[in-house]
Amino acid sequence: MAQRVQAEARVPALSAALHRADRPLWQVQVGGAGPESQFRIGSVTKTFTAVLALQARDDGLLDLDDPIGHHLDVPAHGDLTVRRLLSHTSGLQREPYGDVWDTLLAPDADGLLAELDKAERVLPTARRFHYSNLGFSVLGHAVARLRGGTWAEVLEDRILRPLRLAATTVQPTGRAVTGYLVEAYSDHAKPEPPADFGGVGPAGQLWSTAADMARWAAFLADPAAVDPGAEVLTPSTLDEMRWPLATTDEALWGTAFGLGLMIFPQGDRIVHVGHGGAMPGFLAGVYGRRPAPEGLGDGTPRAMGCAVLGSSGTAIATTELPHKLLAASVEEDPADIEPWAPGEAAPQEYRSVLGRWWGEGFEYVFFWRDGALRARDADDPPGRPPATFAPVPDRTDVLRGVSGREAGELLRLTRDADGAVVRMHWATYRFTRDQQSFAGE
Structure with a gap:
């Protein structure tokens, strides 16, 4: 399946991994990728920023209904709440002020916040879903300042190290692959320029491997199995993050957003949770499959997550493949059914x-x-x-x-x-x- 996507979608390098508690890690690399190859994961970064925000809430540093201006000195939009920023219902414009995608020059954190008064609120707050990289960037810097560090420092200390995601970094390492634009009418692949997105980092800066991201997806779907000591976040808080707050389309209820997480219904009470990512030359899909509800027995194992990372910015099949791999794994290799055993009597x-x-x-x-x-x-x-x-x-x-x-x-x-x-x-x-x-x- 991964080989077919790489060939048909013309992805110079593709890496896929599937994590589940009852089997060894499954990986495949095609093209110019190896098991340790790093790819840019783009907006999958938002799931990390969202977890940092919920950690801060659980630690009593903020409330989800706090105006962001309570935690950051901003010249405008300080009335937008943490909850609205997390769920993309703030109405704030999509990108920071200026043409950052033309210049590939992003402001630093101080510059991004200083120019917040130049950003529009393009929709009324709470009116509907409207995706905002700017909103998530502001949120990431607010959480970092509450912790007394930069977003990158807080991320390393509170998520990457505890979950042993050593291959996930803010800056690319020597194992990073090149991202490409593959021309539509030839097989020529143009390298995309590398770019550091500075103050927009909390919305899309990270680099990672498929193995790390499959583990992260498994955590988002089943934290009790991946982080049994709740060192990063409690299962009840992840439940809260996964609750749908806004659909992305008023007529086609196929995708929803919770608190920083995308939710894709799969039928029969099965959902995939996680996020997709896009940056110049890269696409990523990182999703976990929730354990089966009581009595369903659909074959979903504990700690199930899948990541597919590709080095083409136009191969949309890259982001669709995780859903297919998760479904195929359950269908072709279902989890063992635990035998029933007598329990205690009711009091x-x-x-x-x-x-x-x-x-x-x-x-x-x-x-x-x-x-x-x-x-x-x-x-x-x-x-x-x-x-x-x-x-x-x-x-x-x-x-x-x-x-x-x-x-x-x-x-x-x-x-x-x-x-x-x-x-x-x-x-x-x-x-x-x-x-x-x-x-x-």
């Missing part, structure tokens, strides 16, 4: 909850699994994750939904004189053992 106080209940005229099943009370609509397909509840401290017979349907809402239990649960209220809706109208009949 005595919840045993009378188990079984079928009716609410709003519909039937639900409540059950105990993996140490938690759970519930699902009786007609739910097997792959739909159930609602999961956790007891509310210091409130007897009150639980809160922590995931799934009605997450965040309360489940209140009502018992009879013998202590058996005879009625429940979930998000204030009454649940009974038999089907009843809203009048209780």
Whole structure:
């Protein structure tokens, strides 16, 4: 598959890698690439900047709804929030002031911020998705200053070193390949000029290898498997980053953005998360496949990520190939299915909850699994994750939904004189053992 893309899309050097927890790393290089070859990964860099921003939030240094002006002295647009910058819904223009793609001369960090008053807000804030390299650059410098360093220093300290991404660098190394424009009507490949994007670095500066990027993609999809100690970011925060906040097209809901991550639905509750990247002479696709939801059993292994890096700026097949490789890996070499094993019994106080209940005229099943009370609509397909509840401290017979349907809402239990649960209220809706109208009949 990779060889076909390299030949048909005419990519001078192509490197692909697929990471999964249950198999050795798979790699292939075609053309002028080797296993250690570095490629420019362009906007995949934004996923690193986004993780740095969420780290800062988790450490109490910022709130996602803080205006960026609380953390940076800027001459304009200081009211834009961190959340809007992360999700590309700020309305800020795409690029820094000036014709940086004509000159390939980007401002440094101070210059970029000083000229922010020359940048337009081309759309009303929160109106719709509008991609902005400028917005991500501002965000990266804000996070760096909160940490007391440059963006490059903070990136190395807080992500690259902990995740052992040693081949990922801000500047190219001696193993960097040349990027090309491959002419449309001949086989001539023109080398693209190297460019340092300075203050725009948090949006697209990084260089890396396919192996490093496959590991990074696996982290974005399944952080608990790649970073079990949550040294970089907790799984719950990655869940938050992966939640779709804006679709990229109002009519074709095929791609969405969360907090700095692109989300591509694959059908049957499977999604690929990550980012594509483009710089002069280079294209990159870096995506992870989420582990299968409970009960789906689609064959997706833990820590699954794929990266395809190419040295042609026009071979769009490079960015499409990771999705095909991820799907093919699951189809042709599915993860082993773990055998079922008996679990612990439900605690005595919840045993009378188990079984079928009716609410709003519909039937639900409540059950105990993996140490938690759970519930699902009786007609739910097997792959739909159930609602999961956790007891509310210091409130007897009150639980809160922590995931799934009605997450965040309360489940209140009502018992009879013998202590058996005879009625429940979930998000204030009454649940009974038999089907009843809203009048209780």
